[in-house]
Amino acid sequence: MSSTTKPKIAISACLLGENVRFNGGHKQSLLCSQTLADYFDFVPLCPEVAIGLGIPREPIRLVGDPAHPQAVGTVHRELNVTQPLDDYGQQMASEHTDLCGYIFMQKSPSCGLERVKVYRDNGTPVDGGGRGIYAQAFCARHPNLPVEEDGRLNDPVLRENFLTRVFVYADWQKQLAEGLTRHRLLAFHSRYKYLLMAHSPAHYKSLGHLTGLSQCATRGTHTNVLQHISGYLKQVISADDKQEMQTVIGQYRQGIVPLVVPLTLLKHHFRQHPDRYIAQQAYLQPHPENLSLRNAI
Numbered sequence: 375m376s377s378t379t380k381p382k383i384a385i386s387a388c389l390l391g392e393n394v395r396f397n398g399g400h401k402q403s404l405l406c407s408q409t410l411a412d413y414f415d416f417v418p419l420c421p422e423v424a425i426g427l428g429i430p431r432e433p434i435r436l437v438g439d440p441a442h443p444q445a446v447g448t449v450h451r452e453l454n455v456t457q458p459l460d461d462y463g464q465q466m467a468s469e470h471t472d473l474c475g476y477i478f479m480q481k482s483p484s485c486g487l488e489r490v491k492v493y494r495d496n497g498t499p500v501d502g503g504g505r506g507i508y509a510q511a512f513c514a515r516h517p518n519l520p521v522e523e524d525g526r527l528n529d530p531v532l533r534e535n536f537l538t539r540v541f542v543y544a545d546w547q548k549q550l551a552e553g554l555t556r557h558r559l560l561a562f563h564s565r566y567k568y569l570l571m572a573h574s575p576a577h578y579k580s581l582g583h584l585t586g587l588s589q590c591a592t593r594g595t596h597t598n599v600l601q602h603i604s605g606y607l608k609q610v611i612s613a614d615d616k617q618e619m620q621t622v623i624g625q626y627r628q629g630i631v632p633l634v635v636p637l638t639l640l641k642h643h644f645r646q647h648p649d650r651y652i653a654q655q656a657y658l659q660p661h662p663e664n665l666s667l668r669n670a671i
């Protein structure tokens with residue numbers, strides 16, 4: 375893949391190994407800085423450094439109402455950087471309109487997406503926590519952008535789901551850039567029919583839009599889609615091959631083999647017996663094969 379065609383993903387700079395944390399360290403993610411760097415152009419951003427807090431710096435934390443917390447110094451409560459972080463989030467959101475995703479550092483009072491500790495006046499944390507100030511401001515401006523925390527990407531299902539959404543979002547951005555016609559819109563929806571069916575049968579049934587992809591597909595929903603797609607082969611493959619297909623789909627459903635196994639068998643049969651409708655389905659290969667995302671789910 376050439377660098378000009380790689381989807382662009384913003385990322386908390388400390389996850390790429392930049393020494394921008396309050397203590398002068400980093401939180402390098404090997405997944406991001408090594409594996410994913412071949413497939414995406416990363417845009418590293420550190421809001422705390424950008425608003426002038428310096429390295430090293432006094433750590434900040436969230437206090438008050440978890441829905442509208444304040445970011446204040448852990449030592450000097452009078453240090454309140456809520457507004458600068460919020461402003462910087464809005465500024466980055468309006469400057470970076472060509473992103474296809476954002477990977478945030480978890481637990482950070484600036485970058486954390488969920489369950490970031492928010493403290494009451496008496497110093498005890500509020501149940502459930504809140505969202506980092508910068509992340510909140512950024513995401514409010516880009517509500518449909520695929521976003522995830524680095525820690526959650528260790529889960530194979532969440533990782534596959536996030537990266538699928540990034541590639542679909544990149545495709546959607548490309549359609550918009552090239553000029554959306556009725557024909558292109560229909561082709562786009564058609565291409566993602568089975569992917570949407572796997573992730574959200576409800577959105578699929580209501581011919582919903584791609585926000586349905588934010589729900590993770592399960593073994594049950596993938597099995598349903600595999601059955602639908604294998605139905606296109608029923609007139610053209612032998613009874614033995616049909617039986618083998620059913621066995622492998624059943625093994626996937628029971629968790630004996632990963633998703634890549636029935637998909638590889640399906641692709642093998644469709645190579646022998648091409649079907650134009652299935653050939654254009656993103657479901658069969660929504661992301662580069664070398665990422666091996668379906669070997670682990």
Ligand code: SF4
Pocket residue numbers: 386387388389394395396419420421422423479482484485
């Ligand atoms: S979590 Fe965000 S604010 Fe904190 S060091 Fe990383 S990029 Fe900077």
